[in-house]
């Protein structure tokens with residue numbers, strides 16, 4: 001699989017398999033995704049939406065079948081207390097630095113690994129700007145990065161204003177941003193432009209579910225027809241061609257295969273410009 005390279009020289013596969021909402025099927029779907037050709041897995045240490053331990057069981061089984069850890073890109077998240085239920089994977093009343101370190105160690109245990117490829121803050125504590133807690137988390141992330149325990153650090157569900165602040169004031173800028181991507185916001189244009197100017201890798205989720213009108217749009221269908229693919233593939237390939245790494249969380253082997261085939265298709269510049277502005 002092709003890769004994009006973050007500003008610190010670390011490559012990331014250009015398509016990520018996401019494991020949210022898979023519940024008991026998490027392990028089997030991770031195995032299916034890897035055997036179908038995915039090399040990057042996204043999860044979170046947050047039992048409300050993910051099951052990181054089942055991702056780890058799948059990785060263990062794959063390792064026993066010969067899959068090397070170094071051939072995989074593993075990304076997980078630190079989820080603040082407000083995004084957890086009673087199964088918080090760290091002491092919820094400990095200082096934030098301790099919460100992050102406990103969550104990180106528990107992720108390593110769940111995933112049966114001694115390093116992560118990417119560690120992401122699931123979302124800032126503050127709605128606007130960055131507060132004390134955000135900086136406490138980020139300083140701990142910087143420490144984890146500098147210790148070599150994670151090859152990249154990143155942030156999710158971030159606004160352009162928050163990302164700008166982080167880039168201006170952090171010792172280590174994020175290498176990765178992961179956001180929900182709406183066509184109606186120019187596919188998160190403001191955040192993407194900021195990422196581009198700082199050489200940060202932008203990962204987009206909900207590309208299909210947040211953009212159902214684009215999936216139905218006749219222009220998408222006519223591009224799909226020209227390329228001999230479905231409308232979902234058009235959106236994913238569009239995302240890659242504008243420099244974004246798409247996430248998919250499909251539960252179907254057929255969709256996994258179709259999604260991975262998109263690197264063989266190419267939208268024209270005109271088609272890209274059209275889809276970029278399709279809902280503006």
Ligand SMILES: NC(=O)c1ccc[n+]([C@@H]2O[C@H](COP(=O)([O-])OP(=O)(O)OC[C@H]3O[C@@H](n4cnc5c(N)ncnc54)[C@H](OP(=O)(O)O)[C@@H]3O)[C@@H](O)[C@H]2O)c1
Pocket residue numbers: 017018019020021042043122156157178204205206207208209232233247248249250251252255256258259
């Ligand atoms: N950071 C965050 O806060 C956050 C939030 C949400 C998601 N995420 C990450 O992003 C991942 C993906 O989530 P998502 O919201 O983008 O989407 P998703 O959960 O994968 O939803 C995609 C939907 O589109 C359908 N679909 C139809 N055709 C498809 C095709 N060709 N390929 C793929 N899907 C197709 C899938 O159905 P089938 O199963 O039938 O294919 C599924 O119902 C998550 O698993 C998670 O890792 C992160």
